[in-house]
């Protein structure tokens with residue numbers, strides 16, 4: 001959830017998508033500006049944080065990069081619970097990964113936070129010759145489902161930061177009044193109230 | 201697998217090197233200065249402090265080696281095999297007594313660490329792998345490897361995808377030879393137990409087993425005994441239900457120690473602990489520290505994972521109690537585990553400070569958690585199915 005305090009916003013963000021779609025690579029590119037040809041497979045999930053300045057606010061993303069293998073999906077609710085944003089990643093050279101992405105969208109719509117900002121990322125856009133998923137198709141799907149869509153490449157860095165910036169811009173700003181204690185800002189007490197209807 | 205050197209030569213050579221850590225762990229360190237290769241071939245970069253700690257660890261490994269050699273000299277080369285060899289046989293009282301004394305010595309000794317050179321032999325016999333292997337024809341592994349060669353299944357596809365992504369950059373694992381050996385072990389196992397098939401995470405476990413055991417076949421049997429006897433059932437099957445159970449048990453254990461604060465932060469410990477339990481710490485702790493945990497795991501059982509996981513939290517209790525944010529908790533815990541260069545620092549807390557837990561208590565806890573896990577998984581399954589129906 002996003003919380004604000006002097007325009008400092010903490011936002012939990014989760015990446016979901018098929019095995020090898022490039023979730024970890026996108027995060028690595030965003031957080032460290034790197035790309036590794038052979039990225040270790042993610043087990044459970046990995047945590048990162050990165051801060052972005054958008055307009056007059058600072059958004060600190062707490063990023064959960066989840067594991068893609070099917071059997072790990074039973075762990076997913078723990079990671080998307082309370083998330084302010086999600087990036088659903090597929091590999092444009094792999095049709096099955098696009099189908100998998102749609103399932104994630106459905107699951108999030110059914111049990112995620114209704115205010116969650118969702119992005120659809122068609123990754124590996126640097127491999128146009130191997131393309132299996134048309135950008136138009138994904139764009140149309142995203143539009144129908146209220147997501148914003150971008151094709152990305154963790155390898156060339158194309159559109160990677162843009163996805164995160166776009167998410168940051170779209171985050172609903174939770175009012176500081178919801179955190180009346182005046183203590184150190186935690187994302188919890190206010191969030192409970194704000195998101196009473198969400199989550200699995 | 202390391203050419204023509206004998207196992208012992210190789211291990212002795214290893215012993216003279218500085219034990220080091222894996223790059224993924226080390227890359228996160230702020231001021232990187234030195235780069236070196238550890239006991240098991242992982243490249244590590246570290247600052248001066250780290251090098252000092254690692255030198256001390258190397259010296260301790262040497263001393264521990266001398267203790268083991270001295271015991272072999274006085275008690276005979278296979279003295280520690282006695283407890284399992286004598287199993288089920290009626291022994292003279294005096295012999296039983298000496299077996300018991302040996303068992304006590306052994307438990308203490310193992311918690312202090314098995315010298316890398318002895319690991320293959322000690323693990324193989326004490327874990328039950330030797331016994332498991334002895335129940336099938338000698339040619340089992342070779343037959344299995346041949347029989348499954350060239351077969352393509354979802355498991356083999358996933359394995360192939362993960363081979364270059366398993367400890368990339370390791371001087372042996374990340375070679376065609378290393379990939380081929382790891383592939384045969386994982387593919388072989390996926391056919392041995394089709395319920396498990398292949399679960400991501402096992403690649404890291406099997407890779408470390410290969411590095412320790414030195415032969416593919418022994419690594420295969422260690423993997424088998426681990427999944428079939430040492431760990432809780434269904435840790436790696438379809439919905440990881442065994443792993444969910446372990447996480448709940450762990451949460452309860454931690455709650456008794458310190459979780460009230462963490463709960464107030466809405467911090468779910470399984471956010472970090474899931475990977476620990478599935479990779480058996482191989483992605484989180486430095487390699488020699490991981491293997492020290494495995495030394496005890498193979499002798500004392502899966503409860504060891506709880507000891508170690510609790511210890512990581514307890515070591516940073518004071519810091520954790522001051523956190524106000526989930527991200528800070530995770531950063532502290534991850535930084536701590538990645539920098540546990542000195543295995544004794546961790547294991548002392550894990551066994552002396554945590555207090556004793558019996559396998560029996562843990563089993564009871566698991567039984568208690570199972571229904572809730574099953575209900576939760578079932579509920580999610582039905583919810584997802586209903587989405588699909590609505591869709592049509």
Ligand SMILES: Nc1nc2c(ncn2[C@@H]2O[C@H](COP(=O)(O)OP(=O)(O)OP(=O)(O)O)[C@@H](O)[C@H]2O)c(=O)[nH]1
Nearest residue numbers: 020021022023024025037039042068124153154155
């Ligand atoms: N050409 C190209 N390759 C990419 C790109 N992004 C990732 N890859 C490669 O795809 C493979 C998988 O990438 P990961 O980032 O590990 O994928 P993941 O989604 O995190 O996979 P899991 O952790 O197993 O779920 C790696 O070998 C990457 O190098 C990209 O934009 N272009």
Ligand SMILES: [Mg+2]
Nearest residue numbers: 023024041042
């Ligand atoms: Mg990943």
